Amino acid sequence: MTTQKELIAAAQKARQASYSPYSGYQVGAALLTDSGRIYTGCNIENAAYAPTNCAERTAFFKAVSEGEKNFLAIAIVGSPAGEVTQFAWPCGVCRQVMMEFCDPDGFEVIVAKSETEYQTRKLAQLLPEGFGPSNLTE
Numbered sequence: 001m002t003t004q005k006e007l008i009a010a011a012q013k014a015r016q017a018s019y020s021p022y023s024g025y026q027v028g029a030a031l032l033t034d035s036g037r038i039y040t041g042c043n044i045e046n047a048a049y050a051p052t053n054c055a056e057r058t059a060f061f062k063a064v065s066e067g068e069k070n071f072l073a074i075a076i077v078g079s080p081a082g083e084v085t086q087f088a089w090p091c092g093v094c095r096q097v098m099m100e101f102c103d104p105d106g107f108e109v110i111v112a113k114s115e116t117e118y119q120t121r122k123l124a125q126l127l128p129e130g131f132g133p134s135n136l137t138e
C-alpha cells in the first residue's frame with residue numbers, strides 16, 4: 001500500500017519539473033488512484049499568464065486522460081524556488097476539479113513541507129458545501 005511518505009516523495013520529485021519562470025513558485029503534486037497508481041504533475045506557466053496550469057490539475061488531467069476515475073489522495077509540495085518553507089494549500093480552481101472526480105468525504109489532501117512535516121485534510125474540509133456532479137443528476 002502506498003504511504004503518505006511515498007506520495008510526498010513523488011510530489012517532491014515532480015516539483016523538480018516545475019515550469020515557473022514568471023512566478024518562481026514551484027509546485028509538485030502526486031495523485032494516488034484506488035488501484036495504487038501514482039500520477040504526478042507540476043505547475044506549468046505561460047507568458048500569457050492565464051493559460052498557467054497548477055500542479056494538481058496537471059496530475060488530475062494526466063490521470064483522467066489515461067482513463068483513471070477513482071482517486072484516494074493527493075500530495076502537494078509547493079514553495080518559492082529552493083527549500084520548501086510553507087504549506088501550499090490548493091487553489092480554489094483545483095479544489096473544484098477535485099470535487100469533480102473525488103468523494104469529498106473520502107479524498108485526502110496532503111500538503112507537505114517534507115516527508116515528515118505535513119498536514120492532511122479531507123476535500124470536504126477544503127471545499128465545504130461544494131457543488132459537484134451529483135447536483136446535476138438528482
Ligand code: THU
Binds near residue numbers: 054055056089
Ligand atoms: N499553483 C499551483 O501549482 N497550485 C496551486 O494550488 C496554487 C498555485 C501555481 C500556479 C503558478 O504557477 C504558481 O503556483 C503561482 O501562483
